[in-house]
Amino acid sequence: MSNKILEIQSRHTLIKELVSKQEISNQAQFQKLLKQNGIKVTQATLSRDLNELGIIRVPAPNGFFYKINTSGEQSVLRSRLSEEIISIDHNETLIVIRTFPGRAQGVAIVLDQSNSTEILGTVAGDDTIIVIPRSNKNIKNSLEYIKIILGIN
Amino acid sequence: MSNKILEIQSRHTLIKELVSKQEISNQAQFQKLLKQNGIKVTQATLSRDLNELGIIRVPAPNGFFYKINTSGEQSVLRSRLSEEIISIDHNETLIVIRTFPGRAQGVAIVLDQSNSTEILGTVAGDDTIIVIPRSNKNIKNSLEYIKIILGIN
DNA sequence: TTAATATTTGCATAATTATGCAAGTTTATG
């Protein structure tokens, strides 16, 4: 039958539902829950699914539990990101990004999570981001890098 | 050896620095990097450290890498100031301090209240502090001063 | 439709991470 894609999609959907509704601490437990919902897979498949979905295992004071990795969504958001930006400017030492009202924090997070050596750090207000470049000497490089990250041509 | 706590703190500091500066994909690699920086621990200790610090292993298209768990306030309570700090960096004109999520304001207050002539002022966001030094010429001094204030060796 | 190509999955196992326990240290208490 050719409903394989739907089968995988619904399994993924169930996995996401489960992970958001209860604290699951390992894949064996996960597997069991899937089975209770009528879906039988091996631990191997589950491992692959979790990685594809960006579902990660985080430590907590009382053990571990799985959760959806929020920073993995940035690539999805990136397409709309450029629409939130009004301008990117700089002087000899700083880069300043102006955004639409209330969007600075969200844009800054993307820059932070890019983990670039070009960027020492950012501080965001409501509609303005200050970016500290690695060095004042090649601030143009940092600027180029930022534009790429934010999907601006 | 009498100062165990400092030993642990500085190891944690190094771990945080390493994880924020490069893509580390497993604990063996981590262990090696620590060793190159003069710190020898077993994989077991590293595993415990990473869980305490809320550093997690996330899947990426090209493998895995460790990162600081940004969403996790459920990570172990940190009472010491230096434990809230991920890295301290600088370029020619500014010093940038990265902290755990939501901790920048608290750390910045300590710097502000130190009333140092080395520091003109600070601006803190959620997890980043920008420190403006008295002068660009002796920024290294300011850096040293900050590390002392924050109890980082 | 058929052949070629690609995808998905399980199995077995490799790779990696977590942890019980005991030894050694440090800190707290009387």
Place this chain on the structure above:
DNA sequence: CATAAACTTGCATAATTATGCAAATATTAA
């Protein structure tokens, strides 16, 4: 100071997750 309690670490290994490979299934192209 002496002793107890608490903490840290390594060792050995348990627990858990990732993956190479082959078989089965699905998709694409002709």
